Amino acid sequence: MPANDTYKILVNGFEFFFAKTDLDALDLVAISSTEFNGINNHQSVNARLVDANMLTKTFTIEISGEQFEVVIKDALDQQLEQMGFGSAAGKQVKEIKAPMPGLVLDINVTNGQTVKEGDRILILEAMKMENSILIHADATIKRVAVVAGQAVEKGQVLVELE
Structure with a gap:
């Protein structure tokens, strides 16, 4: 090292x-x-x-x-x-996935919307708790892949980013 x-x-x-x-x-x-x-x-x-x-x-x-x-x-x-992982820098997330199974309660973004780091993307109810899913870097929403009221599995794509 x-x-x-x-x-x-x-x-x-x-x-x-x-x-x-x-x-x-x-x-x-x-x-x-x-x-x-x-x-x-x-x-x-x-x-x-x-x-x-x-x-x-x-x-x-x-x-x-x-x-x-x-x-x-x-x-x-x-x-x-x-270690074969390349640089830590420059890795941009192109999708936001569900961190756990749950129910989409509310969606706070639309296709084409520009969002800033820390903005709430949606609210996911899991284990009787409401979890805010936040964006970790400035981005533009390419596609919202879920609708309010939809059940999602862990790892399911919620939002695609440009």
């Missing part, structure tokens, strides 16, 4: 490993939220963040007019990769 303070950084497909202390020692100055100035081989270098996907830890950085695709993998990402 990689050390907890070691990062695997892929730049245009080439692998580099850096200790957290190495990264902390970089001589970088933030000019704005997307522009940075650093020193490389005793020369000033300007860098600009073109795109950032925090979910997949993927960044596009422009340095001297050339763009670089950068992927950052922390110790957990590296361990999961070694």
Whole structure:
């Protein structure tokens, strides 16, 4: 397993490993939220963040007019990769399934609706208790697969997401 303070950084497909202390020692100055100035081989270098996907830890950085695709993998990402599970980041849920058998009491979303993390999708009655099924990330509802009053089994698809 990689050390907890070691990062695997892929730049245009080439692998580099850096200790957290190495990264902390970089001589970088933030000019704005997307522009940075650093020193490389005793020369000033300007860098600009073109795109950032925090979910997949993927960044596009422009340095001297050339763009670089950068992927950052922390110790957990590296361990999961070694175990054959790929990266922990970037796994997006496409379906919300019933966590237990029950009865759909109320549906709070419609097809095509945009929902925010924490929004209630529906209420599922199970074992004489009402359970709110919440969304865990911002998404758009592709299809509501159940109706109010419908009995569902554990693992049955309740809602599909885009």
